[in-house]
Amino acid sequence: MKAYPSETIIRLASYLKVLNRLEKDKQVVSSFELAQFLKINPNQVRKDLSYFGRFGRRGKGYRVGDLIENIKNILGINRNWCVGLCGWGNLGKALSSYKGFSQQGFMIKVIFEKDPKKLGKKISGIEICGIEDLGKKVKKYSIEIVILAVPQEEAQKMAEKFYQAGIRAILNFAPTNLILPSDCLVRNVDMSSELSYLSYYLTHR
Amino acid sequence: MKAYPSETIIRLASYLKVLNRLEKDKQVVSSFELAQFLKINPNQVRKDLSYFGRFGRRGKGYRVGDLIENIKNILGINRNWCVGLCGWGNLGKALSSYKGFSQQGFMIKVIFEKDPKKLGKKISGIEICGIEDLGKKVKKYSIEIVILAVPQEEAQKMAEKFYQAGIRAILNFAPTNLILPSDCLVRNVDMSSELSYLSYYLTHR
Numbered sequence: 001m002k003a004y005p006s007e008t009i010i011r012l013a014s015y016l017k018v019l020n021r022l023e024k025d026k027q028v029v030s031s032f033e034l035a036q037f038l039k040i041n042p043n044q045v046r047k048d049l050s051y052f053g054r055f056g057r058r059g060k061g062y063r064v065g066d067l068i069e070n071i072k073n074i075l076g077i078n079r080n081w082c083v084g085l086c087g088w089g090n091l092g093k094a095l096s097s098y099k100g101f102s103q104q105g106f107m108i109k110v111i112f113e114k115d116p117k118k119l120g121k122k123i124s125g126i127e128i129c130g131i132e133d134l135g136k137k138v139k140k141y142s143i144e145i146v147i148l149a150v151p152q153e154e155a156q157k158m159a160e161k162f163y164q165a166g167i168r169a170i171l172n173f174a175p176t177n178l179i180l181p182s183d184c185l186v187r188n189v190d191m192s193s194e195l196s197y198l199s200y201y202l203t204h205r
Numbered sequence: 206m207k208a209y210p211s212e213t214i215i216r217l218a219s220y221l222k223v224l225n226r227l228e229k230d231k232q233v234v235s236s237f238e239l240a241q242f243l244k245i246n247p248n249q250v251r252k253d254l255s256y257f258g259r260f261g262r263r264g265k266g267y268r269v270g271d272l273i274e275n276i277k278n279i280l281g282i283n284r285n286w287c288v289g290l291c292g293w294g295n296l297g298k299a300l301s302s303y304k305g306f307s308q309q310g311f312m313i314k315v316i317f318e319k320d321p322k323k324l325g326k327k328i329s330g331i332e333i334c335g336i337e338d339l340g341k342k343v344k345k346y347s348i349e350i351v352i353l354a355v356p357q358e359e360a361q362k363m364a365e366k367f368y369q370a371g372i373r374a375i376l377n378f379a380p381t382n383l384i385l386p387s388d389c390l391v392r393n394v395d396m397s398s399e400l401s402y403l404s405y406y407l408t409h410r
Contacts, residue, residue, distance in 0.1 A: 007212055009405050013398035018382070037382060075401045076408030083400075091303075094296035099357065100380035100397035106404075145403050152304065168410075169403035171396070175305035177223070177242060185406040187399040191376070192305035193218035194392045195288075196280045198350050198374035199311075200214050201390040203281030205373075 008048045009075070014038055015045070016071045023064050030061040080105040082142045084167075086158055087149035088113040088128060091173060095149055096123060109141040114154075131158070135165040145169045152176050159186070213253045214280070219243055220250070221276045228269050235266040285310040287347045289372075291363055292354035293318040293333055296378060300354055301328060314346040319359075336363070340370040350374045357381050364391070 018037045022029055031045040038045075049055050049062075052074050056062040072078040083101070085092055085108050095101070096108055111128045113119060121128050129137045137143070146162045148155055148170055155174035162170065163184055170186045172178055178186045223242045227234055236250040243250075254260050254267075257279050261267040277283040288306070290297055290313050300306070301313055316333045318324060326333050334342045342348070351367045353360055353375055360379035367375065368385055375391045377383055383391045 006402065009402050010395070010398050012405075013401040014395070016401075017380070017398075074405065076404040077401055081400075081404055081407075089299065090295050091299035094294065094299050095396070097295065098380075098396065101400065103380075104397045104401065106397065106400045144407060145400065147400075169407050171399055171403060175222070175303075175308075183410075185403060187402050189394060189396055189399055190215070190219070191300070191303065191394055192309045192311065193215050193222075194376055194394055195286075195306065195311045195350065195352075196218040196221075196282055196309060197211065197214050197392050198376060198390060199281035199286055200279065202286075202349060202374050205388075 004051050008051060011038070011040075011044070011048050012071050012075055015048075016068065016075070019064055019068045019071070023068065026064055028061045029064050029067070031056070033061075077105050080107050081145055082107060082109045084108070084110050084112060084138065084141065084143040084146045084162075085149065086112040086131075086146055086162070087151075088115070088118050089149065089151075091149040095147060095173075096126070106145070108147075109143060110137050112137070112158075131161065134161055138162070138165040138167065143167065145171065148172045148174060148178075150174060209256050213256060216243070216245075216249070216253050217276050217280055220253075221273065221280070224269055224273045224276070228273065231269055233266045234269050234272070236261070238266075282310045285312050286350055287312060287314045289313070289315050289317060289343065289346065289348040289351045289367075290354065291317040291336075291351055291367070292356075293320070293323050294354065294356075296354040300352060300378075301331070311350070313352075314348060315342050317342070317363075336366065339366055343367070343370040343372065348372065350376065352376045352378070353383075354378045 015034055018034060031042040034045045035042040055067055055070055083106050085096055088111055108126060111126055112131050112134060113128055114131050119128055119130050146167050148158060150158050152174045155176050156178055159170055159178045159180055163180055168184045172186055172188045220239055223239060236247040239250045240247040260272055260275055288311050290301055293316055313331060316331055317336055317339060318333050319336050324333055324335050351372050355363055357379045360381050361383055364375055364383045364385055368389055373389045377391055377393045
């Protein structure tokens with residue numbers, strides 16, 4: 001895998017969101033317009049896209065439909081992904097009904113929970129399983145990505161179980177750094193760091 | 206406000222988390238060690254910190270306690286912040302019990318919700334208010350930061366109400382770009398973009 005800046009990959013996902021919204025009304029979009037939506041510099045847009053090929057024509061901008069397809073191909077979301085959600089507390093419940101996931105092809109196929117009282121139910125047709133037969137269920141539902149929405153003190157242990165079950169991509173909501181072998185990618189949704197950015201802004205503005 | 210890269214500010218918050226964990230066992234830490242925890246290049250650590258002064262000594266590393274204090278000062282979290290949470294659905298409930306916020310001094314002081322059935326209660330001593338007297342409550346509780354955990358279609362309207370009430374810093378969980386005057390900083394917690402990063406990784410590894 002070529003190492004592009006992680007910020008570039010995240011911005012591609014943001015461009016895609018803007019493009020999806022523009023698609024109804026526009027056929028062509030300039031790097032300047034894309035940049036305005038995201039409050040970044042147009043050069044950044046051009047640089048990010050240029051890593052992956054030549055999608056626009058100088059002075060003409062990008063064709064919206066083509067750029068959507070290209071970014072989807074790059075991000076690997078030109079297909080659906082089978083996702084496992086681990087943790088059926090408030091956060092898990094919130095994430096299971098979060099539209100942004102399925103809209104982008106991330107389909108939650110199974111929920112893992114260790115509290116026996118919560119097991120056996122189905123939520124919108126999705127099975128809630130215990131963690132004992134985690135490996136079997138990962139296989140059964142062809143899970144490739146796991147969303148970890150468990151308490152901080154359980155995150156590392158659960159992450160290791162999923163790694164053993166063959167999972168190599170984890171979205172972690174617990175406020176802790178997971179330590180896993182280097183062939184497993186962990187992305188942290190770091191909510192308190194984002195708040196720190198706001199306090200930084202209010203302090204120094 | 207000097208314009209440092211936003212990624213630098215977010216990384217400062219990550220350094221702080223690592224440092225808080227190391228503080229018990231270590232007095233001094235090197236940029237190499239910090240970098241290892243975050244899986245980044247040590248040069249990045251040195252560059253990020255150098256924007257704000259000279260905290261370490263060449264070949265000696267950084268004093269953990271001092272660096273914690275310095276980063277807290279930079280991020281403005283050497284004090285507590287009064288935070289309003291808007292939206293008392295599953296996500297709101299999850300966020301209200303998220304330890305990472307209060308640990309860093311972000312104290313949820315009031316909850317806003319438009320569903321009349323949910324009003325009037327107190328949750329761990331925190332009042333759930335309607336959105337009619339939002340301005341009054343923002344003043345009463347000295348709210349400076351708002352966490353927006355409402356459905357996508359309500360996010361823009363609510364953000365505008367808070368702007369009118371004097372709020373200039375919003376953490377937005379709705380999968381939509383808020384459009385507000387430029388003196389209001391919005392940070393988006395973009396959960397589906399992080400998933401796209403994982404699918405990108407699985408596709409190209």
